[in-house]
Amino acid sequence: MKKVILISLGIFVFLLLALVSLPFIFKDKIAERIDREISNSINAQVYFDINKISLSIFKRFPHISATVEELGIIGNPPFQNDTLIHMDKLQVDFNLKSVIFDDYPTLTGVHLDGGSVYIKVLEDGTANYDITYPAEEEAAESNFKMAIDIIRVNDVDLIYDDRQLKYFMALAKVKAEGQGEFTLSQYELPVKAEAFIADITYEGVNYLRNKSFKGETLMNIDMDQMKFGFGEGDFALNDFFFDFGGYIALPEEGVEFDINFGGKDNSFRSILSLVPGMYTESFGSLRTSGTMDFQGYFKGLYSDNTFPSFDIGLNINDGFFQYPDLPRPVSDVNMDVRIKNETANLDNTSVQIPVFNLNFGSNPISGRFILENLVNYDMEGALKGKLNLEELTSIFPIEGMTLKGLLDINATAKGRYDSVAKVIPAIDAQMLLSNGFVRTSEYPSPIEKLNIRATVQNKSGRMNDFLLDLSQFGFELEDEAISGRLKVTDFSLLNWDGAVKGAVDLGKMLAIFPMENIIMEGLVRADLLTKGSYKDVEEGRYNRLDTRGSMEVSKFYFTSSDLPQGVRIHEAKADFSPERINLTKFDSRVGQSPVQATGFLSNYLNFVLKENEVLKGQLSLNSSRFDVNEWMSESSDSEELTVLELPKNIDFSMSVAANEVIYDNMNLKEVKGTLNLKDGVLTFRDAGMRALGGQISLNGTYDPRDLTAPKFDLGVNLANLSIAQAFETLNTVKAFAPVAQHLTGNFNSNLSFSGILGQDMMPILSSLNAKGLLRVAEAAYQNSQLLQGITSLTKLNDTNTIQFRNVSIPIEIKNGIMEVKPFDVRLWDYQANIQGSTGFDGTINYLINMQVPAGRFGAQANALLASISGTEANASTLIPVAISLGGNYNNPRISLAGGNSIENLLATALQSRVRSEKENIEQQVTQQFKAAEDSIKKELHLTSTLGHPKSKTEHFCEFLLTFVQK
Known part of the structure; x- marks a missing residue:
């Protein structure tokens, strides 16, 4: 018996030693194989340390696991400055038997642990993930066999920036796991995932921001039909729980949806968790009551010509919430929302909000809104309520801020918007804010006497009967006051008549409304009158436009984390007329460098109010001493430059004169020149400076109209430059003329350069x-x-x-x-x-x-x-x-x-x-x-x-x- 035990123990120890030693035996083989597969498959810069590849038999026995630390992929031009993938750890699993006995290993699992993925698509459709070799350029065919049955992602950040579709998504701390027979054409895939949704924006509209997501479902994968089904599952956004079922398919003509979704065990508290600013640490102590129902579907083909039908409904009854340490609640929240389109044409979408009301403390607010479609824009709506701002702070916690004043809103609208028939809904709306008062703990003096009176009316429904009258706007802050008015009539002509007068102390405003890492102070005075018609702007009748007055800035200072050097404007004055803006005085200090300027802008009204117009102007800059080095951060040497795109709708000329310019180890004297920007091309004329013991003159152009191949053409004239100083200062001389290190004397030169710049501006x-x-x-x-x-x-x-x-x-x-x-x-x-x-x-x-x-x-x-x-x-x-x-x-x-x-x-x-x-x-x-x-x-x-x-x-x-x- 003892002998049997010893033999069994010996066999166990032998097997254990064999398992421990296997990774060392096959490490070089697997490491070399991974390196070869990367080289054969990926046409991009891949970085990792082959010496940091570790193997283990115990992480996922009976598979052998290879772990690579600090692995990443940097894209090809024009994405050479973007890291497509960086992984803190990448683990790939192989079938142990295939490693020992087969010619080619079998890949069985992929694990991503920590890191980031940045997917970027440019306006022309060029994508940074397109890094595989074309079929005719492949270095070698991969011989890896695929039998993957698990994919696991842990703590990975994902950014998807598609500028062609105008879609942006940022996810943080993504965790996901899927297990299934990935090599089959049809299989089931249990999936778990969670992430922090930092931002989802489509075509400039933000849909989700700062939300926590969790989900678990069973997917049915059909790779032959490219169909992905979703079984019963549990999903959550913050405290909002919902189910999600149906399928998504990828036929050749588009994307097919058949999705149903709905709230799951939710209450009014659930929908509150999605309200921006509500889902904080104190959300758990929030007192709530009320019911909520949410459901809908999304069904049909999404393509260039069709859009799926949908029906989304949200109903809230008797909603109530109150922060426990504040005296007043929001109560009687009732809302019914339905967004519906039963056709394949998005223009047939209707929005129905027949009920909307709530009480802010003792202040009731009610409204309704109905939009029949997106073709005729038949609509009807109303909003009515009074709000005591002092009560608002007793409902919502606004730490360190005191609000006072009465806000009264009463608005109705009914009718159709038709720009061709010059018809708009009949509107009768008034808003009045009286005796507004704002004070924060950061600044003892309040903004007071804040009064706003605005009226929007159109009784007949005709565009020429439209009136927007901001008859009163103003406030006081200590000894400074500002007031203004604006009246707009005739919705088709857009006639305007407005004025603003007064002064604002920016330092005081920033103290009341602080912005992180920003210091700002200074006094802005304005006395401006403006009157005209947008119709005159469209037809170029600028002599009928009357914008005149003046603006002054004094003792201005600004600094931020992005501008630590700071900008100080001692005094600046600008006069406005219909034809141009004249900068009559500008005395400033940027960092430690004094700068004075004068100039003008013309065609500015047309540029602001109309598309495809050109802003014209001239500017003269002067400085006694400009230190460029303080504007070059320590990290600038390591930061990659990118192609500078120049605007095509600016025709601008700038003359520069500086007695002294400090740049790197060069001291440039009597710097002068003229820069012209027109049609997206920058031209240097008569640029010159004294440096390196002589005179340097420059003429040339920079043409980035083709961003993929920006051009430059430069003429350089060098007169009486010191050979020794040129060698010590210019790396180009060291490279092309190393003989200069043993030369004493001066030289002259006339050189012309031309060529194409890379995406790093080199x-x-x-x-x-x-x-x-x-x-x-x-x-x-x-x-x-x-x-x-x-x-x-x-x-x-x-x-x-x-x-x-x-x-x-x-x-x-x-x-x-x-x-x-x-x-x-x-x-x-x-x-x-x-x-x-x-x-x-x-x-x-x-x-x-x-x-x-x-x-x-x-x-x-x-x-x-x-x-x-x-x-x-x-x-x-x-x-x-x-x-x-x-x-x-x-x-x-x-x-x-x-x-x-x-x-x-x-x-x-x-x-x-x-x-x-x-x-x-x-x-x-x-x-x-x-x-x-x-x-x-x-x-x-x-x-x-x-x-x-x-x-x-x-x-x-x-x-x-x-x-x-x-």
Whole structure:
């Protein structure tokens, strides 16, 4: 017996050890397989650490589970700045038998634990989830076998932003689990899910916000018919419980619905939990009573031409609620709502609210509303009630706020709205707010004498009989008062006559109505009169419009979490006339930088009141010292830029003048220029500045009308710039002209750039074209590895320093490679010709052809001259020396292009000189160099298109574009 126990225990221990060791045995195999499947299937940037893949046999025995930590997918352009998926943990389960014995593993489960999913669809339908290889481009077919029977999601955030459908959904802390035979064409799927619905908005209308959702149901899946059925289930939004049954199918012509839903064990308390602001921690102590019934259906085909029929009903009887620590309730809540459409045409929707009444404390409010359809808009409605605002705070808890005043509303409407027949419902509505009073604990002085009187009337139902009369509006705050009026007549012409006069202290208003992380103060004074007709606006009769007056702002200050630098306006004045708004004075400080401005806007009424109109204007900006660095946050270096879209309906000119601009490590003096924005294209004219010891001038355009391929065209003139300062300041110089680190002196240049920008606002190197001339008046070049290498190779003396005078260097940039055309220069005392190229990665490839007198080579040349009988060569004979420079500037490869040693080169050259073949040698060397250079350029082009770090010049261009946008 003891022996049997020991044997059994031994077998158990062996099996246990085998189970523990299996993950280690197969870890490399599974990790390599996961990596290969990702590479074969996903055409996007996938990030994860293969060393952070762990395996376990115990998480879901008898399956073996692989867990990957911190895995994510970043989309392809134009979504390269968006993370499609980030998972804190991803667990995939495999059939253990398939891992050990089969050629290909069988996937059995997927578990997502923590992370986020961001789905984005642009207006043109381009989606960031389209990351699989097209059929003709697939790297390899996946050999994973699918036998998934469980999918589990835990604590995942989901954002779905569909700009084509104008649909936005944000869900937080999504939890879901489904178990079923996913590989079958028909199966049952028990599903549990819960989430926090942060926002659901469709076509600008918000439908749900800040609601908790839970649901559990049994789904019936038919993949052959693409039909998804829902059995009995329990669902809840906050405390509102409902059932949901039927099916959703996906035929070719649209989406088919047959859904029934209804309230489940609900009371008036349930519907209150959906009211914004009600579902708080104190909701549990709320006293309620009353009944509620909710039910409806949604049935039919949704397509481009049809809409499902529906019938949604909500009924509330004898509703009551009261917060326990407040003296007054809301009682006698009765409401009957029915929204119905029995056809496939959405225009036939009717809205019926025959009953709506409630009591706010002792103040009754009642109403009704009926809308027959969305074609003729036959309607009838009424709303009547009086509300004591002081009683309102005894019903709803408004901490730290005191309200007073009487609000009286009495409105009726009946009739039809028909814009063609110029018919609107007959309306008789009055609203009166008298002796309004608002005080908060944040500011001791109240807003008082708040009075509003408004009337809307149309007794005949004709548009020309319409009247909106806001005859009184005003309030006082300490010593400041503001008042206004507005009258609108004739609904078709929309004649208006209004005025506003007074002053508002913004600091006091913010104290009464605080906004988080915002500081604002200042005084705004206005005295404006406006009179006109929208009909005159439509027909361009602006001389009939009369808007005039003035507005002043003084001692204004604003700062927020998004604008921590702060903006201060010491004084600003603007005059209004029908033709234009004149900014006569604007004295401000943005951050620590003083800014003054003057200018005007014209066509502003047409721009505001009518579509497709162009706003025109001019602005002059002046600053004694503008510090750009304080507007570049610490995170800005890591934040990806996106293409700046420019408005096409603005025709604006702005002149800029600044005595000094601080940007990064550059101190720019006498900055000036003119920026023009028209038809969505930004033009730079006569932009200039003193910097780097010289003068910089810019002219060019930025054209983002095609957002997928924005263009730029820039002309740059550089005069007397310090070579040393340019190298220290500009990364572009460091990349394209590393030789500048050993040069002293100044240079001039005329360059023209053009090309296409990527979605990160960086030039696409494969599209870059640049051409120009670099002029060096006088410079010294010394103490470099290149010079030391040339000295060592040629045995020439005095080659550690070169003096340049009046050198012109033609350069051209193509595909991220700077090509230097052949140019003549004196190197030391020798005539030379230089040509070659520098890649953006720092690689160099140059040929130097020099003419060196034979006597400069010393004894070795004299010996060779004496050994060649009958020659006319002597110490003054010019020897062609070709030097090839490769590698990179800090680690150059220097060699003789015409021989493997200086001795062989001298012997060959002297003998060729006798035969007059000097020119042939130079031609052969140059041809060989160009052939080798073409090969190197191809390699450089491949690497240059992969991108490069931003240079200071590029950052400066980004600043100019951002400045214009702001």
